[in-house]
Amino acid sequence: MFISQISIFLENVRGSLRNMTELLGEKGINLLAISIADTSGFGIVRVIVNSNEIERTLKILQEAGYIAKPNRVICVRVPHKPMGLAKVLACLDEASISVEYSYSFYKSNFNDACIIIRPSDLERSVNVLQSAGISMVSQHEVDAF
Amino acid sequence: MSILNPAIECMSREEMTKLQSQRLQSAVKHEYDNVPFYRKRMDEAGVKPEHILGIEDLHLLPFTVKDDLREGFPLGLLAVPKEQIVRIQGSSGTLGNPILVGYTAGDIEIWTEMVARALTALGCRKDSIVQVAYGYGLFTGGLGLHQAASRLEAMVIPMSSGNTQRQLIMMRELGTTVLCCTPSYAAFLGETARDMGILSQLKLKSGCFGGEPWSEKMRQNLEGLLNIDARDIYGLSEIAGPGVSFECEEKNGLHINEDHVIAEIIDPESGEKLPYGASGELVMTTITKTGQPMIRYRTRDICTLDNQSCSCGRTTIRMGRLTGRTDDMLIIRGVNVFPGQIESVLAGVSEVAPHYLLVADREAxxxxxxxxxxxxxxxxxxxxxxxxxxxxxxxxxIKSVVGIxxxxxxxxxxxxxxxxxxTKRVLDNRRV
Structure with missing residues (x-):
């Protein structure tokens, strides 16, 4: 039920995001989702790519001098209506799991919204969500994009 | 402006050379006979005291470096029995052992005279009110200025550093005319006085600023802000303390008290002596100090020496402003910062010690x-x-290791x- 994500460290200066995305684009890497956490000095870019491309993406980035690391996140399907996401977050909160960050992921053949979440406790959050009947997007579904 | 000791400070070059040569000759003999460290070093270099006939033979003598003092901790380089030592001063020694310096009563006299010349040059007299806002303690700044101002029979306010509001109240209430502190603290005092709205009530005339490198721009700021004559003073505890050299009213280099120390500029890589005007490492030899004399001590400060005559009337050679350190030591708000200290901190946060750069700047x-x-x-x-x-x-x-x-x-x-x-570890943007 986990999704692989790649995190990349970028300096917070003009053009750095462009350079990084161009580098991947020129090598034929398609970004399925992206989120940016920025501070005054640096930014962390998180991207989702097809799982077959993760090794290659990391290699391209590292060879170009970037610091990039893979890690796992979860992706929940929430109904496209008020309180959709709030209910998911309530489940996690009640289990004392906090959300480090979250971003949305567009999947055109779903009617539901897809939200990527990096919970403080990955394994336990999957159990909590599963027992609450919340469905999650699998890596296979992501790859089938 | 007056000159405290014109017989010395305005001596002809021939006389000074003669005086230095005589003093060097007897100092080296005394050191060879009394300090096992110097005897060993000279023996290793194949130099005997009788080879040193004058200052032209200075280059034959081996260098002394900071590590020699550190390894000799606490007082390995004394040239007299410990009973003759009347004072200990020293440096903070944030990296390894502190550097300690033992002074005989005569050494204190000499040091006091050197600083008194500096204070006289900036107009300090019997009727001056001298506020010493350098730290008192092992650091030579506080006591060094205190002794000299006392020698001149000025009124001394021994404030030590810090407690800015109180400094300013004393300055206003007692009518301080001479402020002695680091230039960055002087700027802070001035800005605080301005914020308190009491700048116009101060009676400052001059400032004796040292302990850290500063620029001409900083001088202009200080002189404008505090309405004073701001003078640079240089020194290091290994040699004496502040007062090794000082600025006269021309503010064009610091006059070296050559009757007590001989200054040379060397190429820090080769150790070769460089001519006047060339930039290199300042090396100093004490010729009157008896407690813990220094032979060709490498200060690690980079500057030039100037033997052109000065319109103030003094004939002593002048050193230019410091332009760097051979060991990349940074002085931040009066605290010595070594790249090695930062390196040790960084080694603890990552498996691979990260690459780093220290950038010093001066803001406001x-x-x-x-x-x-x-x-x-x-x-x-x-x-x-x-x-x-x-x-x-x-x-x-960094805060706990270095203190800043x-x-x-x-x-x-x-x-x-x-x-x-x-690898370049230090970028100092404070220097002009």
């Missing part, structure tokens, strides 16, 4: 230290929080400048 007259650290693989994760917590850890450890607050900036790998050979 306050010294700032920025530590740029290149991100390493194991410092990085997917959350911002982790990187921020690493930079907070680095900052707090630094801004830690995490930068991308390979973004800091690399150079051939010795």
């Amino acid at each position: 007259s306050v010294d700032k230290l920025e530590v740029r650290v290149e991100l390493t693989e194991d410092m990085f994760s997917d959350t911002v929080g982790q990187i921020q917590s690493i930079s907070n850890t680095i900052a707090s450890q 607050q630094a801004d830690v900036k995490i930068v991308p790998p390979r973004s800091l400048p690399r150079s051939e050979g010795k």
Whole structure:
């Protein structure tokens, strides 16, 4: 039920995001989702790519001098209506799991919204969500994009 | 402006050379006979006291470096029995043992005379009110200025450093005319006085500023802000303390008290003596000090020497402003910062010690230290929080190891400048 994500460290200066995305684009890497956490000095870019491309993406980035690391996140399907996401977050909160960050992921053949979440406790959050009947997007579904 | 000891300070070059030569000759003999360290060093270099006939033979003598003092801790380089030592001063020694210096009563006299010349040059007299805002203690600044102002029979206010509001109240109420402190603290005092609205009530005439490098721009700021004549004073505890050299009213280099120390400029790499005007490492030899004399002590300060005559009337040679340190030591708000200290902190936060650069700057007259650290693989994760917590850890450890607050900036790998050979660890933007 986990999704692989790649995190990349970028300096917070003009053009750095462009350079990084161009580098991947020129090598034929398609970004399925992206989120940016920025501070005054640096930014962390998180991207989702097809799982077959993760090794290659990391290699391209590292060879170009970037610091990039893979890690796992979860992706929940929430109904496209008020309180959709709030209910998911309530489940996690009640289990004392906090959300480090979250971003949305567009999947055109779903009617539901897809939200990527990096919970403080990955394994336990999957159990909590599963027992609450919340469905999650699998890596296979992501790859089938 | 007056000259305290014109017989010495305005001596002809021939007379000075003769005086220095005589003093050097007997000093070297005394040191060879009484300090096992110097005897060993000279024997190793194949030099005997009888080879030193005058200052032209100075180059035959081996250098002494800071580590020699550190290894001799506490008082390995004394040239007299310990009973003759009347005072201990020293440096903070944030890296390894502190450097201690033992003074005989005569050494204190000499040091006092040197600082008194500096104070006289900036107009300090019997009717002056001298506020000493250098730290008192092992650090030579406080007591050095205190002794000399007392010698001149001025009224001394021994405030030591810090407690800015109180400094300013005393300054206003007692009508301080001469302020002695680091230039950055002088700027802070001035800015605080301005904020308190009491600048116009101060009666300052001159400032005796040293203990850290400062620029002409800083002088203009201080002179404008405090409405004073701001003078540079240089020294180091290994040689005596402040007063080794000082500025006259011409403010064009610092006159060296050559009757007590001989200054040379050398190429820090080869050790070769360089001519007047060339930039290199300042090396000093004491010729009157008896407690803990120094033979060709490498100060690690980079400057030039100037033997042109000065319109103030003094004939002593002058050293230019310091333009750097051979060992990359930074002085931030009066605190010595060594790259090695930062390195030891960084080694603790990552498996691979990250590449780093120390950047010193002066903002609103306050010294700032920025530590740029290149991100390493194991410092990085997917959350911002982790990187921020690493930079907070680095900052707090620097604070505890070095004693100053630094801004830690995490930068991308390979973004800091690399150079051939010795890597540049320090960028000092405070110098003009």
